[in-house]
Every structure is written in structure tokens, then in C-alpha cells.
Amino acid sequence: MTDPTSGTPRRTVLCGAAAALLTTGAATACSTETPAHQENTGPRGDIDLGDPEAVPVGGAKLYRTERVIVSRPKADVYEGRSAVCTHQACVVTEVNGTEAYCACHGSRFDATNGDVRHGPASVPLPPIPVGVRGGKLIATRA
Incomplete structure (x- = not known):
């Protein structure tokens, strides 16, 4: 035809x-990399992550549903990062020690500072404030 x-x-x-x-x-x-306005997607406001002791000293923990990674360099210090991959906005799938892995395209990040360890992502994971309040680990997303 x-x-x-x-x-x-x-x-x-x-x-x-x-x-x-x-x-x-x-x-x-x-x-393209994920636009800046999409990097920090997830629940807004204060997010209760539960027991602060769930994050190992010297390591990190993924809170996948909340889209947050929390590292703990010292016993009383917690640092948060977005768990949304900066390549194409997939949620990081796992954290082993201090390495965060996104299974969508293989990007790897340093979970303690967000730096890219392996692409295709080229932009670090953005920070998210975290701290302990009332015995709970709380992340705050604006």
C-alpha cells in the first residue's frame, strides 16, 4: 500500500x-541532567526518620520512601542528602557503607558528601538539613 x-x-x-x-x-x-528544581523532590517540611541509632557511625542509611540519605561521620553528627539521582530523577536504590547506588543508569555517589563517584550523573546529590529532635532523626525539606 x-x-x-x-x-x-x-x-x-x-x-x-x-x-x-x-x-x-x-x-x-x-x-540533560535533572533540572535543579527536581533534584530535591520528595516530602516537604519535617520528615520523621525514626531512631537516630539506625544510622551507623562512619556509614550512611537510605530512607528510600522519604528520598533521603543520612550519613553519620561521628556519633553526634548527622548529614543529609537528597536520594534523588541527579541524572534523571530516579530514587537511589541502595547504600552500601558510604556509597549510594542508582540502579536506573548506574550512577554512584559518595553518601557522605553527595559527590559523583561514577556517572552518567555529573551533579552531586544536594544537601538536606537533618538533626535530632525529641529523640527522633528529623530531615527538613523546604
């Missing part, structure tokens, strides 16, 4: 259109 307006075989028209859509979509999806 041919396209009545151009005389081109219908299969050629459809295949060309599909290729154009796929190429455009792939280039758009992979060409």
Missing part, C-alpha cells in the same frame, strides 16, 4: 516516523 499524498510506500512512511520519534525521545531523555 502507498501513501496517497506522496506515492511513497506506507511501510517506509511509518518506519521513518517511528525512527524520528525514537531518536528525538532518546536524545531528549539522555542529553
